[in-house]
Amino acid sequence: MEGRFWTLVFVIFAAAALAACAVAPAYQLWFPGSGEALSTIGARIDHLFYVILVVIAVVFVGVNVALGYVLWRGAKQPSEVKAVYSHGNQTLEVVWTVIxxxxLLALALYQMDVWASFRMREFYPQDMRTIAEVTARQFEWRIRYAAPDKTLEADPHPDDVYTVNDLRVPVNRPVAISLRTEDVQHAFFVPELRIKQDALPGKRIPVWFEVTRPGTYDLVCAELCGWGHYKMKGRLVALSEEDYAAWLKQAFEDQFDDGVGEGEKSD
Amino acid sequence: MSAVTGMTGSVDHAAGAHAAPGFLSRYVFSRDHKVIGIQFMFTTLLMLFVGGALALGIRWQLAYPWEPMPLLGNAFADEGGQIPPETYTMLLTMHGTIMVFLVIIPILAGGFGNLLIPLQIGAEDMAFPTLNMLSYWFMWPAIVFFMLAMHAGAAAGWTAYPVLAVLPQAAPGSGVAQTYWLLGVTLVGISSLMGAVNYMTTIINMRAPGMTLFRMPLTIWAMFITAILQAFALPMLTAAGLMQISDRTLGTCFFIPAGIIVNNADPTVGGGQPLLWQHLFWFYSHPAVYIMLLPVMGMVSDMLACMCRKPVFGYKPMIHSMGAIAGLGFIVWGHHMFISGMNPMLGMAFMISTILIALPSAVKTFNWIGTMWGGRLQFNTVMLNCVAFVSMFVVGGLSGIFMAAVPVDVFFHDTYFIVAHFHYVLFGATLFGVYGALHFWFPKMFGRMMSEFWGKIHFFITFIAFNLTFFPMHLLGMQGMPRRLADPYHYSYLEHLLPLNQVMTWAAIVMGFAQIILFLNFVISSFAGRKAGRNPWNANGLEWIAPSPPPHGNFDVTPVVYRGPYEYSAPDAPDGQDYWLQSDERGGQMAERH
Known part of the structure; x- marks a missing residue:
């Protein structure tokens, strides 16, 4: 009797784990936000996630059915029945090693493509443009854009536009940021885009993405960077091409506005 | 028997026979492997409570951010029990450090390795008893340094990534804290290294007559492979630790690049590379993950065979897969660094090796289920903990595939999904295996049995509370909740996770208190438990022919081994028993069967 109870404990655990995953999307416990990745690379990452999920779900169910079966069988076996005297089975070993x-190898190879397009310079989109330099520091994000109609250079330029904790990008176009840190390690993480990259002291790392829907998304620091790590919060605002251009122009003008009204500048 | 035993062993026992050793040399500065093993176990069980208390601090903050924590809050913090953010980062740093370096590694290698290796291979003691004693006593300065680090507020994570860890001005209180931390790591490293040398030598040289390599129990194989991993991976961490100490105290710049401005201090002169630390650290610490798992895999195989009254299914594939795990374990460290900024080409190579390491783990799982298949199962505490080990290891192993796949890891890296994964492996698998092993070998330690009733209660509560605490972490990770945030609800997309975190915290509190049952069961049973004979489980390893507890020197006579370690339910077993002791001379030499 007792054996069956314990068998049920293990079986119920497996069933509950599956059930928890099955209902998670309904309780906003699946992918963040709308549940849909809002960048092109993010959508491909989600696809890979679901491929792996299907494979491991099958394995998880299979292994737990097998485990439940052997336990149940052992539990209801009368105690005088002797155990099977077996040291193993060569064929089975080969089968469950090779398959x-x-x-696994196929899964690994299937991932390569997405990784290459996300991180390998040779596979970056042709029309990608670096629009901002993002400098992480304890505990904020400093962002530098080139002035309207200029290209961003590695070294700051007098007419560059600056924002803090507010990264604005145009949608539906591959854009890149140049990620660096002024002090310790940080990580640039936008959950809804599925994009993450560490900022490494002493290095400048390009990160590209193409946002597919206008909106405001949380920008999170994902690498422990000190006591204020939790509050290193920024936002990424994705704007349509025109809105972005208009915003940049406005930001440029605001920044270089000397506070003197138009009419007073006569002489 | 080697010359080593011949010399040290006989001198010891001659002395022991003439003068009863005093209390100090018998229980404190003992050179007896069993006493040292038990010392390791007591120490690590105490540290388990310290590490667990720190974890409860973390959980409290995640459930009730910035609210004063009852009881423990006063021990952690100085503001009426409220946990400030720098204390929070200290808690997560020291929780990881203590659990890894002072609990799991030493309880396996130091505790069970010491206790079991000589007993299971039929030796009188370790090859180097004094070195063995030293390996325990080097733990203590390490513990002291870690406690100092905790007090001074080490807060760079258990991985101590530069530049945060190296520059004292990067974190409040980090003036000396990280240096203490590094000294602690160096000293536990020395302790482990002394153990590893000893275990390798003992297993190679001191096996009883007839104990061929392929007659060794899987526990011994696992300990052997673990010792090799430790011996070859640890020097890397020790070297890296010394380099970081020198960066902090002597003004070198191994890990500090030029031009870093922290807290408005002068820019660093630098020229170093912070990624170097990550490589060196993980070159040790990834194999260390297997150091924290392989011994349990071996012990669970032994226990499952005994409790199912069946030979281990696929003894040699089990050994080969442990070897494969250890071998691949050396070339997978880069999967901790997929998004660190290392060359992306490396990401591909490390992904292949990491995904492939799932293969030997899968083979082992199938073989454990094969071992249970058709067995005469005894549903006692030992068995339940072993089944939990398998069941939890399946979860932890499968979730690992997500983060092995480098594009998917871009999202999951540094989220709670990772926290869920490694707690399923290190707590779910390793600790349940350890609970089983404590019950199983307890009679050999103290000559008494642990209480079955309380063992089952402890198991039941821990199993349920464990899953309620850690399974939802997968879902937090799916939401993209990062690790190590003192207040995740600072972000609007995580606000709705508060109620779930509160459930998890209460489950963790229940789980924490349930460990008191284990501790009391362990302590009380050691003097008041039911008396056990030499072989209470009808097991067939050599340790079960020694008296319980075995005297200094272990065996009445040097055992001779006639057969493999898992001859349960053999059709030709002697009358009145369903197994062949490894040392039973009846039946003569049996052909090797695999």
């Missing part, structure tokens, strides 16, 4: 091996 998972092939599946």
């Amino acid at each position: 998972p091996g092939v599946i």
Whole structure:
């Protein structure tokens, strides 16, 4: 009797784990926000996630059914029945080594493509443009844009536009940021885009993405950077092409506005 | 028997026979492997409570951010029990540090390795008993340094990534804290290294007559492979630790690049590379993950065979897969660094090796289920903890595939998904295995049994509370909740996770208190438990022919081994028992069966 109870404990755990994952999307416990990745690379990452999820769900169910079966069988066996005297089975060993091996290798190879387009310079989109330099520091994001109609250079330029904790990008176009840190390590993380990259002291790292829907998204620091790590919060605002251009122009003018009204500048 | 035993062993026992050793040399500065093993276990169980208390501090803050924590809050913080953010980062740093360096690694290698290696291979003691004693006593300065680090507020994570860890002005209180921390790591490293050398030598040289390599129990194979991992991976961490100490105290710049401005201090002169630390650290600390797992895999195999009254299914594939895990374990460290900014080409190579390491783990899981298949199962505390080990390891192993896949890891890296994954492996698998092993080998330690009733209660509460605490972490990770945030609700997209975190925290509190049952069961049973004979489980390893507890020197006579370690339910077993002791001379030499 007791054996069956304990078997049920393990079986119920497995069933509950599956059920929790199944209902999670309904309780906003799946991917963040709308649940849909809002960048092109993010959508491909989600696809890979679901491929792996299907594979491991099958394995998880299979293994737990097998485990539940052997436990249940052992639990209801009368105690005088002797155990099977077996040291193993060569064929089975080969089967359960080769098949998972092939599946795992295939999974690994299937990932390559997305990684290459996200991180390898040679596979970056042709029309990608670096629009901002993002400098992380304890505990804020400093962002530098080129003036309207100029290109961003590695070294600051007198007419560059600056914002703090507010990164604005145009949508539906591959854009890149140049990520660096002024002090310790940080990580640039926009959950709704599925984009993350560490900022490494002493290095400047390009990060590209193409946002597919206008909106405001949280920008999170994901690498422990000190006591204020939790409050290193920024936002990424994705704007349509025209809105972006208008915003940049406005920001440029605001920044270089000397506070003197138009009419007073006569002489 | 080697010359080593011949010399040290006989001198010891001759002395022991003439003069009863005093209290100090018997229980404190003992050179007896069993006493040292038990010392390691007591120390690590105490540290388990310290690490657990720190975890409760973390959980409290995640459930009730900035609200004063009852009881423990006063121990952690100085503001009426409220946990300020720098204390929070200290808590997560020291929780990880203590659990990894002072609990899991030493309880496996130091505790069970010491206790079991000589007993299971039929030796009188370790090859180097004094070195063995030193390996325990080097733990203490490490503990002292870690406590000092905790008090001074080490807060750079258990991974101590530069530049945060190296520059004292980067974190409040980090003036000396990180240096203490590094000294602690160096000293536990020395302790482990002394153990590893000893275990390798002992297993190679001191096996009883007839104990061929492929007659060794899987526990011994696992300890052997673990010792090799430690011996070859640890020097890297020790070297890196010394480099970081020198960066902090002597003004070198191994890990500090030029032009870093922290807290408005002068720019660093630098020229160093922070990624170097990550490489060196993970070159040790990834194999360390297997150091924290392999011994349990071995012990669970032994226990499952005994509790199912069946030979281990696929003994040699089990060994080969442990070897494969250890071998691949050396070339997967880069998967901790997929988004660190290292060359992206490396990401691809490390992804292949990391995904492939799932293969030997899968083979082992299938073999454990094969071992249970058709067995005469005894649903006692030992068995339940072993089944929990398998069941939790399946979760932890499968969730690992997500983060091995580098594009998917871009999203999951540094989120709670990772926290869920490694707690399923290190707590779910390793600690449940350790609970089982404590119950299983307890009679050999103290000559008494642990209480079955309280063992099952402890298991039941821990199993449920564990899953309620850690399974939802997968879902927090799915939401993109980062680790190590003192107040995740600072972000609007995480605000709705508060109620779930409160449930998890209460489950963690229940789980924490349930460990008191284990501790009391352990302590009280050691003097008041039911008396056990030499072989209470009808197991067939050599340790079960020694008296319980075995005297200094272990065996009445040097055992001779006639067969493999898992001859349960053999059709030709002697009358009245369903197993062949490894040392039973009846039946003669049996052909090797695999």
